Amino acid sequence: MPPWLFIGIRFSLAGIVLLFAGYRYWSLLSSVTNIKHCVQLGLVMAVAMLFWILGLHHGTHMGEGAFITSLGAVMVPLVGRLFFGERPPLSTWSAIPLAVAGLACLSLEGGFQFEIGQIYFLSAAVLFAVHFSLVSRAAVSMPAIMLTAVQLIVVGIVSLTVSAFMEEWPSSFSTSIWGWLLASALIATSLRFFLQTYGQGLTPASHAALIMVLEPIWTAILALIWFGERMQGLQALGCFLIFAALLISRWRWIQKLVRAMGTKG
Numbered sequence: 001m002p003p004w005l006f007i008g009i010r011f012s013l014a015g016i017v018l019l020f021a022g023y024r025y026w027s028l029l030s031s032v033t034n035i036k037h038c039v040q041l042g043l044v045m046a047v048a049m050l051f052w053i054l055g056l057h058h059g060t061h062m063g064e065g066a067f068i069t070s071l072g073a074v075m076v077p078l079v080g081r082l083f084f085g086e087r088p089p090l091s092t093w094s095a096i097p098l099a100v101a102g103l104a105c106l107s108l109e110g111g112f113q114f115e116i117g118q119i120y121f122l123s124a125a126v127l128f129a130v131h132f133s134l135v136s137r138a139a140v141s142m143p144a145i146m147l148t149a150v151q152l153i154v155v156g157i158v159s160l161t162v163s164a165f166m167e168e169w170p171s172s173f174s175t176s177i178w179g180w181l182l183a184s185a186l187i188a189t190s191l192r193f194f195l196q197t198y199g200q201g202l203t204p205a206s207h208a209a210l211i212m213v214l215e216p217i218w219t220a221i222l223a224l225i226w227f228g229e230r231m232q233g234l235q236a237l238g239c240f241l242i243f244a245a246l247l248i249s250r251w252r253w254i255q256k257l258v259r260a261m262g263t264k265g
Helices: 003-021 023-030 032-058 062-069 072-084 090-108 116-141 144-166 177-202 205-212 215-227 233-249 251-264
Strands: none
Touching: 003 023, 003 032, 003 144, 003 177, 023 032, 023 144, 032 062, 032 116, 032 144, 062 090, 062 116, 062 215, 062 233, 072 090, 072 116, 072 233, 090 116, 090 233, 116 144, 116 177, 144 177, 215 233, 233 251
16 A cells, blocks of 8 residues: 555544544634634645655665654754744753754664655654654643544545655555555554643653653564564664763653652652
């Protein structure tokens, strides 16, 4: 199945499922302001997904792409500063040089130049940071299930539109693909984005971003297990520096977590 067609069906189906699951909140959709905010978030997410998919298509290493995309967590405080006038903590400024050094190591692997896939992943990281910050604020005033449902439907519509113009749809599909498509829509999309949006409504964006720091680690491990991917020396160093930047950017909350665990112990 062409990738954009797959994403379009997956996200549309997932959004519709959540829309009906949240029928109690349908009245909120009568508000033009609520719809406007959800659609705007969906469009930002759709463009971020576009860059992410292009990164997967043109990239040469899935684990490396995951670490580049994870830089969105470092950028969240910067987005807060740019759009909402928030003052980033000192740890953010300390993390930026490490993040830049990590990106430099990844570019050195290809002869001191960024691959097109890396550029797409970095663009996706910027947009995911914007989306993350906006969702954290919108989730405070609107039920997570409706906020997620409308966003996913918007992403689905945009993806199907892109697919219709850019992809050639096959005349038939293997029957085995539909089970994977349903699992992707219901588990990896409906459930995943609902839990993430609901969690973001319960905690500050920076706290949520701390938890999401581990995502590239899991991606690299699963890419190793399922696809047999291996990292070269500079790739591993670049990913390590990026991960160190992620930890430093959330150092205050790591200290709080350690102290809390020590108190409970």
